[in-house]
Amino acid sequence: MSNSYLNLLGLALRAGKCTLGEESIVREIKQRKAKLVLIANDTGKQTKKKLTDKCSFYEIPCYVVDDRDTLSQAIGKAGRVAIAILDQGFAKKLQSLLDESIRG
Numbered sequence: 001m002s003n004s005y006l007n008l009l010g011l012a013l014r015a016g017k018c019t020l021g022e023e024s025i026v027r028e029i030k031q032r033k034a035k036l037v038l039i040a041n042d043t044g045k046q047t048k049k050k051l052t053d054k055c056s057f058y059e060i061p062c063y064v065v066d067d068r069d070t071l072s073q074a075i076g077k078a079g080r081v082a083i084a085i086l087d088q089g090f091a092k093k094l095q096s097l098l099d100e101s102i103r104g
Contacts, residue, residue, distance in 0.1 A: 005065075005097040006074035008090065009038070009083065013075045017087035020077065022047055025084040029054045034084040035091035036061050040068040043081040051082055061091070063098050 012018050019028045028034040037055050041064050055062035072080045085091045
């Protein structure tokens with residue numbers, strides 16, 4: 001995957017447009033505040049299933065991305081396996097970067 005989405009992810013976090021932590025992310029999904037959810041590819045099965053099921057039920061885009069170390073390093077916080085993006089602008093740009101890296 002390209003690193004450009006990781007740079008944008010760090011920027012989104014510094015701008016205060018992200019939620020971290022499984023329970024907080026589920027709450028944001030239920031309240032329809034989450035615009036995009038990113039899940040590390042080495043997340044546990046139960047956590048991954050819970051988040052992907054919630055996203056599909058509430059029709060929120062969800063991507064399985066790099067491993068937890070890469071994701072954690074991008075935002076400067078250790079041990080993070082999922083991130084919810086709360087801003088539509090950041091979410092749209094991240095989606096286009098992720099779609100581009102999948103295609104390209």
